[in-house]
Amino acid sequence: MRHxxxxxxxxxxxxxxxxxxxxxxxxxxxxxxxxxYLKDQTLAMxxxxxxxxxxxxxxxxxxxxxxxxxxxxxxxxxxxxxEPIKDxxxxxxxxxxxxMLRVNRHETLEEFAKFSQNPVINGLSDKFHxxxxxxxxxxxxxxxxxxKIAYIGDGNNMAHSWLxxxxxxxxxxxxxxxxxxxxxAKILEKAQQNAKISGAKIYLSNEPKEAVAGADxxxxxxxxxxxxxxxxxxxxxxxxxxxVDENLMSLAAKNAIFLHCLPAYRGYEVSEAxxxxxxxxxxxxxQNRLHAQKGVxxxxxxxx
Ligand code: CP
Ligand code: NVA
Numbered sequence: 652m653r654h655x656x657x658x659x660x661x662x663x664x665x666x667x668x669x670x671x672x673x674x675x676x677x678x679x680x681x682x683x684x685x686x687x688y689l690k691d692q693t694l695a696m697x698x699x700x701x702x703x704x705x706x707x708x709x710x711x712x713x714x715x716x717x718x719x720x721x722x723x724x725x726x727x728x729x730x731x732x733x734e735p736i737k738d739x740x741x742x743x744x745x746x747x748x749x750x751m752l753r754v755n756r757h758e759t760l761e762e763f764a765k766f767s768q769n770p771v772i773n774g775l776s777d778k779f780h781x782x783x784x785x786x787x788x789x790x791x792x793x794x795x796x797x798x799k800i801a802y803i804g805d806g807n808n809m810a811h812s813w814l815x816x817x818x819x820x821x822x823x824x825x826x827x828x829x830x831x832x833x834x835x836a837k838i839l840e841k842a843q844q845n846a847k848i849s850g851a852k853i854y855l856s857n858e859p860k861e862a863v864a865g866a867d868x869x870x871x872x873x874x875x876x877x878x879x880x881x882x883x884x885x886x887x888x889x890x891x892x893x894x895v896d897e898n899l900m901s902l903a904a905k906n907a908i909f910l911h912c913l914p915a916y917r918g919y920e921v922s923e924a925x926x927x928x929x930x931x932x933x934x935x936x937x938q939n940r941l942h943a944q945k946g947v948x949x950x951x952x953x954x955x
Contacts, residue, residue, distance in 0.1 A: 658781025687717025797867030
């Protein structure tokens with residue numbers, strides 16, 4: 652039995668198996684052929700934070716796979732009143748076939764997984780957002796884009812997830828953050844270790860232009876993640892110069908694509924014109940959450 656907490660727990664082959672499965676299920680769904688890969692199965696979805704895409708894609712995904720998803724807000728569960736996560740995990744995993752959690756602290760997810768009898772999926776934590784990266788990679792593959800990626804902005808859960816994807820698959824990843832907003836040193840070190848095996852190239856700088864030069868994929872994320880609202884003013888000041896606009900994008904490779912996990916804050920991490928010029932791939936990426944996660948869930952189910 653496997654959990655899906657970070658891409659670091661998977662080999663390159665395993666990640667590609669899930670991506671291929673997602674592609675196959677997507678093809679079937681395009682002609683409205685919904686095969687019941689997870690017939691009568693239930694997915695518990697626990698949210699400690701807001702969500703649009705994650706909630707909708709998992710819920711619709713389970714339905715289309717012949718199963719059912721339960722939306723559980725942490726505020727409404729007894730964990731909100733202090734019931735230990737390990738007890739919640741034992742109860743929920745005795746009734747549901749899988750769980751997906753969106754949590755403030757990655758440790759909550761690890762604790763839940765430790766006590767769960769069934770697969771647990773990370774629907775975003777402070778450290779990682781791996782299901783988003785599955786959708787992002789599926790989108791890159793569909794668009795036939797090259798594999799030089801520039802990530803501009805905050806060294807946050809999305810930057811960490813790109814580090815894991817790139818270092819596992821052997822891609823080139825250039826991250827540019829303002830000083831003081833670099834990715835977590837331990838996660839970076841892990842990525843560098845993975846890169847030695849996969850042949851990935853990982854570069855870190857504080858210079859967006861350097862990172863974007865010649866890139867095939869340019870991506871960014873909000874400067875103020877959920878839970879960081881108190882630092883908003885300071886962050887907006889310190890991220891000045893890191894907006895992905897058309898000038899910056901013009902340094903990327905011809906036909907480079909722009910990805911954004913969404914929600915996007917125009918005028919901050921991305922300009923309005925840049926966003927709208929690339930809306931086609933951004934919303935294809937968002938829709939790919941539905942398909943990519945089906946691949947992940949069916950793969951996890953096959954492994955037990
Ligand atoms: N990208 C993403 O996870 O979106 P939501 O926060 O809307 O789920
Ligand atoms: N870094 C963002 C991603 C949102 C999908 C956050 O954690 O809020």
